[in-house]
Amino acid sequence: xxxNAAATSVQGLFTxxxxxxxxxxxxxxxxxxxxxxxYGLSLGRDRIxxxxxxxxxxxxxxxxxxxxxxxxxxxxSPFVIKISVFLGVFVxxxxxxxxxALLRTLAASDAQGRWWQVLIxxxxxxxxxxxxxxxxxxxxxxxxxxxxxQRIFATPNAxxxxxxxxxxxxxxxxxxxxxxxxxxxxx
Numbered sequence: 001x002x003x004n005a006a007a008t009s010v011q012g013l014f015t016x017x018x019x020x021x022x023x024x025x026x027x028x029x030x031x032x033x034x035x036x037x038x039y040g041l042s043l044g045r046d047r048i049x050x051x052x053x054x055x056x057x058x059x060x061x062x063x064x065x066x067x068x069x070x071x072x073x074x075x076x077s078p079f080v081i082k083i084s085v086f087l088g089v090f091v092x093x094x095x096x097x098x099x100x101a102l103l104r105t106l107a108a109s110d111a112q113g114r115w116w117q118v119l120i121x122x123x124x125x126x127x128x129x130x131x132x133x134x135x136x137x138x139x140x141x142x143x144x145x146x147x148x149x150q151r152i153f154a155t156p157n158a159x160x161x162x163x164x165x166x167x168x169x170x171x172x173x174x175x176x177x178x179x180x181x182x183x184x185x186x187x
Contacts, residue, residue: 028130028145028149028153032127035126036119036123036127037119037122039122040119040121040125041118043122044118045114045117045118045121047098048118048121048122048125049121049170050094050097051094051125052121052166052170053093053097054090054097055090055125055129055132057089057090058089058090058093059086059163061089062085062086062089065085079136079141083133083137086133086136117173120169124162124166127152127162127165128166130153131154131158131159131162131163132159135159
């Protein structure tokens, strides 16, 4: 996709919004922007990494839980159960992991990380969270979203990119402990 097509899609997205009756697309885009910048920058790199690990663990648990595949609860929207279980597992795991050795290992010197790393991690974190939640919606609900929102968060390629991008970023940026430890050899 070239830059002109992307610019036209973004322009069409914003002109297509009915600002007097906001849609879910507007909510998703605003959540993405606000959460990525404010929430992410206030947490710092190390906590965002713990949050991303919690998201991956929650995703693995929800996708492999046998009781969610064969839901016996008679509810019209089984995706609500999956989203609720995912968010509950995610929050619980973050709570427990943030008090575990994982955070102490990542946050060896309580540094917040470079601002650009924090910004990239927060964008990847929020994008991953939005993509995972949209993944649990039924196809009819996803079809009601704007094409740009679908393309960014809800297509199989987009889901794959949101899942793999934080892993690549963690590999490229290295762990916080690697930056913080300087080994000096003395004779």
